[in-house]
Amino acid sequence: MPETATVGKIAVNININVNGKPYSRQVEPRMLLVEFLREACDLTGTHVGCDTTYCGACTVLMNGLAVKSCTMFAVQADGAEITTVEGLEKDGKLHPIQQAFGDSYGLQCGYCTPGLMLSTQQLLAENPEPSEKEIRKAIAGNTCRCTGYMNIFKAIELAGRNMKGA
Amino acid sequence: MLGQLGEGAKFLAGGQSLIPLLKLRFANPEHLVDLNFIPGTSFIKEDSGALHFGAMTRHAEIEHSALARKIPVLYDCAAGIADVQVRNRGTIGGSLAEADPSGDWANALITLDTTVHCLGRSGSRTIHLSDFIKDAYTTALAHDELVTEVEVKIPPQGSGGAYVAFKRSAPVYPSASAAVQLAMAGDVCQDAAIALGCVGLTAIRATEAETALRGKTLNDKTIAAAAEAARAAADPQSDMRGSAEYKRQLVVALVKRAIQIAMRRAGGEQIEGAHLYA
Numbered sequence: 001m002p003e004t005a006t007v008g009k010i011a012v013n014i015n016i017n018v019n020g021k022p023y024s025r026q027v028e029p030r031m032l033l034v035e036f037l038r039e040a041c042d043l044t045g046t047h048v049g050c051d052t053t054y055c056g057a058c059t060v061l062m063n064g065l066a067v068k069s070c071t072m073f074a075v076q077a078d079g080a081e082i083t084t085v086e087g088l089e090k091d092g093k094l095h096p097i098q099q100a101f102g103d104s105y106g107l108q109c110g111y112c113t114p115g116l117m118l119s120t121q122q123l124l125a126e127n128p129e130p131s132e133k134e135i136r137k138a139i140a141g142n143t144c145r146c147t148g149y150m151n152i153f154k155a156i157e158l159a160g161r162n163m164k165g166a
Numbered sequence: 167m168l169g170q171l172g173e174g175a176k177f178l179a180g181g182q183s184l185i186p187l188l189k190l191r192f193a194n195p196e197h198l199v200d201l202n203f204i205p206g207t208s209f210i211k212e213d214s215g216a217l218h219f220g221a222m223t224r225h226a227e228i229e230h231s232a233l234a235r236k237i238p239v240l241y242d243c244a245a246g247i248a249d250v251q252v253r254n255r256g257t258i259g260g261s262l263a264e265a266d267p268s269g270d271w272a273n274a275l276i277t278l279d280t281t282v283h284c285l286g287r288s289g290s291r292t293i294h295l296s297d298f299i300k301d302a303y304t305t306a307l308a309h310d311e312l313v314t315e316v317e318v319k320i321p322p323q324g325s326g327g328a329y330v331a332f333k334r335s336a337p338v339y340p341s342a343s344a345a346v347q348l349a350m351a352g353d354v355c356q357d358a359a360i361a362l363g364c365v366g367l368t369a370i371r372a373t374e375a376e377t378a379l380r381g382k383t384l385n386d387k388t389i390a391a392a393a394e395a396a397r398a399a400a401d402p403q404s405d406m407r408g409s410a411e412y413k414r415q416l417v418v419a420l421v422k423r424a425i426q427i428a429m430r431r432a433g434g435e436q437i438e439g440a441h442l443y444a
Contacts (some may be wrong), residue, residue, distance in 0.1 A: 053248075053337065056337070065254040068255075071252075072185070072255065073181075073185075076200060119250060123250075140335075141248065141250055141252065
């Protein structure tokens with residue numbers, strides 16, 4: 001795993017806790033958070049879709065809140081707790097959100113899925129029983145070009161039910 | 167610090183407008199000064215008849231604030247900006263300082279008595295929002311000056327406001343938007359403020375539309391007259407969001423809807439003024 005992810009002249013030391021594990025790296029100030037996760041931490045589950053703050057494929061949680069990691073610099077996450085899709089499963093067991101996306105066929109190509117699952121994580125943490133309207137609002141920043149969203153709504157409802165029962 | 171770095175330096179607030187502009191090479195500052203780690207810049211409080219928002223208060227914090235609900239139009243605006251992810255990062259101060267012609271806050275706040283508190287090397291000053299926004303991407307801020315606080319007077323009893331935008335999808339800027347603030351005495355409009363967004367280089371005050379309502383009993387006829395006056399005040403460009411004529415037509419519909427919501431809110435009703443999606 002590369003310890004230095006800098007190619008330019010200026011390097012800044014940052015410490016970011018990703019999925020419960022501390023990562024200390026030297027980065028260029030202009031490095032995006034998503035580049036940090038993918039290239040400096042080798043966590044390639046976070047995807048880059050549009051790279052223009054539209055599609056939400058790069059969504060991760062920063063201190064529990066969904067953010068588009070293509071629209072933040074890595075240095076801005078210094079000291080923060082980041083959760084990526086790799087951080088959802090625990091001890092080889094799928095997170096209830098991951099399980100529900102699989103059980104409900106809430107994905108086809110899967111490119112948008114990591115971002116959608118993290119937006120779901122923030123939603124269900126704040127609101128364990130969201131209405132369909134609330135689900136729509138919560139994932140409005142995540143674009144899926146395959147599914148038509150219906151199975152994604154079902155997956156999120158199922159995840160909410162399963163997490164409440166857990 | 168910005169003074170030391172010179173003209174090539176720029177402040178970075180929530181970054182949800184600026185970082186996309188950097189990627190498109192529409193902005194290429196030599197230095198960015200990140201405001202995100204400064205404590206005490208994010209707050210919502212009520213003091214002497216006004217709500218005060220720290221410049222770095224996120225849209226999501228305003229959306230979820232019970233205090234901000236005292237002025238319903240603020241909730242309309244905060245909860246309708248882009249999507250959850252953008253609202254978690256974007257800030258009210260950054261939105262005003264960026265002065266994007268399609269930005270939501272300037273349009274919603276210009277119908278209220280809004281003052282922008284600024285701080286620079288030569289000290290602090292307050293600027294009324296109508297004097298703060300000068301042009302597209304241009305404000306009254308000096309290069310080394312920043313926004314510290316946004317102060318919004320709570321409208322008197324019998325007032326109601328609404329902010330409604332029409333969007334092609336959540337993450338994009340609206341195709342057009344309308345903000346309305348009314349002071350009502352029964353069915354009669356005592357005072358009106360109407361602003362149009364995304365149909366000019368800045369938010370446009372539709373003064374003729376306001377005149378069409380002031381002192382009148384509000385009914386379908388007077389509301390339609392105001393909406394027509396708003397159509398004339400709009401100065402849209404044809405672009406990927408629609409033709410100029412289409413946007414003028416949107417303005418008519420949005421102004422009507424916003425007036426109707428504002429009227430009912432002035433009468434004490436609790437109404438969700440949701441944005442409209444294509």
